[in-house]
Amino acid sequence: xxxxxxxxxxxxxxxxxxxxxxxxxxxxxxxxxxxxxxxxxxxxxxxxxxxxxxxxxxxxxxxxxxxxxxxxxxxxxxxxxxxxxxxxxxxxxxxxxxxxxxxxxxxxxxxxxxxxxxxxxxxxxxxxxxxxxxxxxxxxxxxxxxxxxxxxxxxxxxxxxxxxxxxxxxxxxxxxxxxxxxxxxxxxxxxxxxxxxxxxxxxxxxxxxxxxxxxxxxxxxxxxxxxxxxxxxxxxxxxxxxxxxxxxxxxxxxxxxxxxxxxxxxxxxxxxxxxxxxxxxxxxxxxxxxxxxxxxxxxxxxxxxxxxxxxxxxxxxxxxxxxxxxxxxxxxxxxxxxxxxxxxxxxxxxxxxxxxxxxxxxxxxxxxxxxxxxxxxxxxxxxxxxxxxxxxxxxxxxxxxxxxxxxxxxxxxxxxxxxxxxxxxxxxxxxxxxxxxxxxxxxxxxxxxxxxxxxxx
Ligand SMILES: [Zn+2]
Numbered sequence: 001x002x003x004x005x006x007x008x009x010x011x012x013x014x015x016x017x018x019x020x021x022x023x024x025x026x027x028x029x030x031x032x033x034x035x036x037x038x039x040x041x042x043x044x045x046x047x048x049x050x051x052x053x054x055x056x057x058x059x060x061x062x063x064x065x066x067x068x069x070x071x072x073x074x075x076x077x078x079x080x081x082x083x084x085x086x087x088x089x090x091x092x093x094x095x096x097x098x099x100x101x102x103x104x105x106x107x108x109x110x111x112x113x114x115x116x117x118x119x120x121x122x123x124x125x126x127x128x129x130x131x132x133x134x135x136x137x138x139x140x141x142x143x144x145x146x147x148x149x150x151x152x153x154x155x156x157x158x159x160x161x162x163x164x165x166x167x168x169x170x171x172x173x174x175x176x177x178x179x180x181x182x183x184x185x186x187x188x189x190x191x192x193x194x195x196x197x198x199x200x201x202x203x204x205x206x207x208x209x210x211x212x213x214x215x216x217x218x219x220x221x222x223x224x225x226x227x228x229x230x231x232x233x234x235x236x237x238x239x240x241x242x243x244x245x246x247x248x249x250x251x252x253x254x255x256x257x258x259x260x261x262x263x264x265x266x267x268x269x270x271x272x273x274x275x276x277x278x279x280x281x282x283x284x285x286x287x288x289x290x291x292x293x294x295x296x297x298x299x300x301x302x303x304x305x306x307x308x309x310x311x312x313x314x315x316x317x318x319x320x321x322x323x324x325x326x327x328x329x330x331x332x333x334x335x336x337x338x339x340x341x342x343x344x345x346x347x348x349x350x351x352x353x354x355x356x357x358x359x360x361x362x363x364x365x366x367x368x369x370x371x372x373x374x375x376x377x378x379x380x381x382x383x384x385x386x387x388x389x390x391x392x393x394x395x396x397x398x399x400x401x402x403x404x405x406x407x408x409x410x411x412x413x414x415x416x417x418x419x420x421x422x423x424x425x426x427x428x429x430x431x432x433x434x435x436x437x438x439x440x441x442x443x444x445x446x447x448x449x450x451x452x453x454x455x456x457x
Contacts, residue, residue, distance in 0.1 A: 051068070051073050051101060051105070051108065051109065053068060053071075053109055053110075053124055053125060054066075054068055054073070054101070054105075054108035054109050054124065054125050055067075055068070055108050055109075055110065055124050055125040055126045055127040055128065055349065056068075056124075056127040056128070057088075057089050057100055057101070057108075057127075057128050057130065058127065058128070058129045058130065059085075059129075059130060059132055059133060059134040060129070060130065060131050060132060060133050060160075060162070060344060061133065061134070062129070063076065063081075063134045064076060065081070065085055065088070065089050065130075065134065066089045066090070066101065066172075068124050073092065074173070075089070075172050075173045076134070078138075079171055079173075080138050080141070080142070081134050081137070081138055082171050082172055082173055083141060083169045083170065083171050084134070084137040084138045084140065084141035084142075084165055084169065085132070085134060085137050085165075086099075086169045086170060086171070086172050087099060087164070087165070087166045087169060087191040087193075088100060088130065088132055088137075088164055088191075088342075089101060089172065090102055090172070091170070091172040091175055091189075092172060092175060093175065095188075095189040096189050096190075096191060097189070097195075098191050098194050098195060098290050098291070099191070100128060100130070103289065103290045104128055104343075104346075107125070107126050107128065107346050107354065107355070108125050108126060108128060109125040109126075110124075110125030110126050110348070110349075110354075124349060125349075126346050126347060126348055126349075126354040127346070127347050127348075127349070128343060128345075128346050129343075129344040129345045129346075129347070130342055130343060130344060131160035131161050131162060131341065131342050131343070131344050132161060132162060132163065132164055132342065133162050133163065133454075135453065136153065136162055136163040136450060136453055136454055137163055137164070137165050139449060139450055139453035140153075140163050140165040140446070140449075140450045140453075141165050141167060141169065143445070143446040143449040143450055144165070144167045144433065144446060146167075147167065147433050147434060147435070147436060147442075148167055148168060148186075148187070148192075148433075148434035148435070149166075149167055149192065149413075149431065149432045149433040149434050149436070149443075149446075150164075150165060150166045150167070150191075150192035150193045150196070150321050150430075150431070150432055151163055151164075151165045151193075151429070151430075151431050151446060151447075151450055152164055152165075152193045152321055152322055152325045152429065152430045152431075153427055153428070153429045153450060153451075153454060154325055154326075154329055154340055154427070154428050154429075155426055155427060155428075156329035156330075156332040156333045156338060156419060156426050156427065156428040157333065157338065157426045158338065159329075159338040159339050159340045159341050160341060160342075160344075161287070161340055161341065161342045162427070162454065163429075163450060163454075164191070164193050164194075164342070165193075166190065166191045166192040166193055167192075168184065168185060168186070168187075168188050169188065170185070170188060192321065192432070193321050193322050193325075194287060194290065194291075194292050194293065194320075194322055195292070195293050196293065196320070196321065197293050197294075197295050197296070197318035197319060197320050198318060198319060198321070198404055198413060198415075198432060199313070199314065199317065199318060199319075199404035199405065199406075199413070200313040200317060200318075200319045200324065200402055200404065200415070201313045201314060201402035201403045201404040201405070201412070201413070201415055202255045202312070202313055202400065202401060202402040202403060202415075203313065203319075203324065203400050203401070203402035203415045203417050204310075204311075204312070204313025204317060204319070204402070205252065205255060205260050205311075205312065205313060205400065206279075206327070206328070206331065206375060206379075206400055207272075207275050207276055207279045207281070207327075208260050208263055208264050208267075208272070208275075208311040208312075209252060209260075209263075209375060209378065210275055210278075210279075210367055210371055210375060211263075211264075211267050211271050211272060211274075211275040212248070212263045212267065213370075213371045213374050213375070214368065214371055215267055215271055216263065216266060216267065219248050220247075220248055220249075221247075221248075222247075222248050223245055223246070223247065224243075224245070224246050224247075224248070224251055224256065224258070224259035224262065225244065225245055225246075225258075226239050226241075226242060226243035226244060226246065226254070226256050226258045226259060227242055227244075227258075228241065228242040229258075230258040230261070230262070232261055232262070232265055232304055232305050232308045233265070233303070233304040233305065234303075234304075234305060235303065235304065235305020235306070235308065235309075236305075237257055237258050237261040237305070237308050237309070237312070238257065239256055239257040239258045240257070240438075241254070241256075243256045243258075243259075246259065249377075249378055249381060252378040252379070252381070252382060252400070253378075253381055253382050253385050253386050255400075255401070257312045257314075260308075260311045260312045261308030261309065261311055261312050262308070263311055264307050264308050264310060264311020264312070265304045265307050265308045265311070267311075268307070269299035269300075269302055269307055272299060272307060272310060272311060273297065273298075273299055276297040276317070277297075278366045278367070279324070279327040279366070280295075280323045280324070280326055280327055280337070280366075281295040281296075281297045281317070281319050281323070281324075282294060282295060282296065282297055284320045284322065284323035285323065285326065285339060285340065287322065287340055287341065287342055288341050288342050288343045290342075292320055292322055292323060293320045294320065294323075295317070295318045295319040295320050295323060295324075296316065296317060296318040297310070297317050297318075298316070313402060313404075314404075314405060321430050321432055322340065322430075324417065324430060325340070325417065325428060325429070325430040326338075326340055327366075328417045328418060328419060328428045328429075328430060329419070329428035330366050330367060330372070331367065331372050331375045331376060331379070331419070332372075332376065332398075332419035332421070332426070332428045333372070333426075334369050334372050334373065335365050335366060335367035335368055335369050335371065335372035336364065336365050336366070337364045337365075337366045376398060376421065379398035379399055379400055379418055379419075380396065380397075380398040380421065382398070382399055382400060382401075382418075383397045383398055383399050383418070386440075387399060387401065387440050387444055390448045390452070391448070391452050391457045392420070392448060392451055392452065392455070392457055395420045395421070395422045395425060395451070395455060395457070396420055396421025396422050397418065397420055397421075397448075397451070398418050398419055398420075398421055399416060399417065399418025399419075399440075399444070399447070400416075400417055400418060401414075401415060401416050401439070401440030401443065401444060402414075402415030402416075402417075403415070403438045403439065404432075406435070410435045411435040411436065411437045411438075412435070412436075412437065412438055413432055413433065413434050413435060413436060414432070414433045414436030414437055414438075414439070414440070414441070414442035414443040415430075415431070415432050415443055416429075416430075416431045416440055416443035416444040416446070416447045417429065417430040417431070418447070420451065420455070422455075424455075425454060425455045427451065427454055427455075429447055429450065429451060431443040431444075431446045431447045431450070433446060
């Protein structure tokens with residue numbers, strides 16, 4: 001009897017181990033099978049490392065960006081389109097890790113858990129339609145004019161990204177020898193909208209202003225005085241101009257460092273950190289499952305001077321362009337953040353949806369409506385009294401510029417972000433031109449060109 005129960009015990013243990021092993025195998029299969037099946041070593045799907053059985057990638061209007069023809073991966077016939085959209089679509093060597101040909105590989109080759117990749121026989125995998133407009137991407141890349149930088153344009157009501165361009169780029173149909181010119185192709189595989197972070201400079205004043213509107217009593221009737229330099233408890237805060245006496249509204253048009261440093265010091269590290277967090281500075285939302293770089297904001301043990309400079313956007317703060325575009329979109333949308341996305345649909349070759357398409361925008365209120373409204377008004381005043389609206393009169397262009405000092409002795413980066421207060425074109429935008437110089441000029445010119453293309457002005 002004792003022997004029997006011992007054997008039963010061993011048998012029972014073996015059964016448990018077997019079940020655990022099966023569970024592990026099943027778990028690994030569910031977790032990693034799409035990766036195994038669509039790995040570049042799978043010769044059914046790749047030729048010389050390239051995708052040869054993947055479906056099409058289309059722009060928002062249905063323009064073919066990438067396709068497979070007779071086992072060859074081909075790209076749009078127009079070189080400018082190929083270059084402008086290389087970071088979205090991907091390159092043959094799969095160097096851009098965030099591109100759709102890498103991140104949506106299993107969807108493109110039509111892999112699924114039930115059938116693997118066999119079900120389509122000689123057919124080609126799923127087609128992905130993106131939200132991006134190829135015409136706009138071309139206009140944006142051309143407007144950057146050979147300089148490094150990025151342009152993002154998003155519909156702030158739906159979250160659809162209409163434009164995502166990163167420079168430098170290259171032609172995926174004729175990839176250059178990157179190694180031969182490291183200077184020209186520096187960071188070429190990085191999609192700067194998604195994967196880069198930059199010092200925000202004065203565009204961060206939109207975060208400080210939101211905190212001030214909510215937390216400094218009577219801010220609307222406060223007067224700020226700028227004499228070009230100010231001693232903030234032992235730290236000198238400098239301003240590029242002498243702005244004299246100014247109302248809270250005027251501090252934004254003037255982009256006065258002294259006013260914003262004073263506000264930040266008065267608000268204190270906890271409130272400033274809370275508003276940076278609301279703005280999505282430290283944690284970027286994913287873009288349809290594609291990872292986006294996180295920024296940085298920390299006032300641990302900061303002196304009042306450091307808090308002041310942080311409020312101006314010139315400390316060790318870093319922001320990711322897409323994430324900050326989301327904040328600007330929330331201001332434009334009356335305080336509600338809408339989740340950005342880039343995939344319109346994924347369809348089988350027969351036209352059936354290849355994923356659940358529940359594109360309900362997930363709204364999250366990050367600013368009170370009144371706070372967003374006040375910021376909208378101040379950004380509109382910036383354009384009317386400062387930057388000018390060019391050919392965009394009638395579209396309610398509202399914006400904030402920024403200059404981000406760089407440490408390598410080169411020209412500073414130029415930022416321009418904002419939105420159109422328009423029912424027909426509810427667009428938020430962000431532009432950074434690396435080493436574009438001080439002031440709004442470089443980035444604002446790019447932004448206006450792209451927005452004019454977007455609205456047909
Ligand atoms: Zn000033």
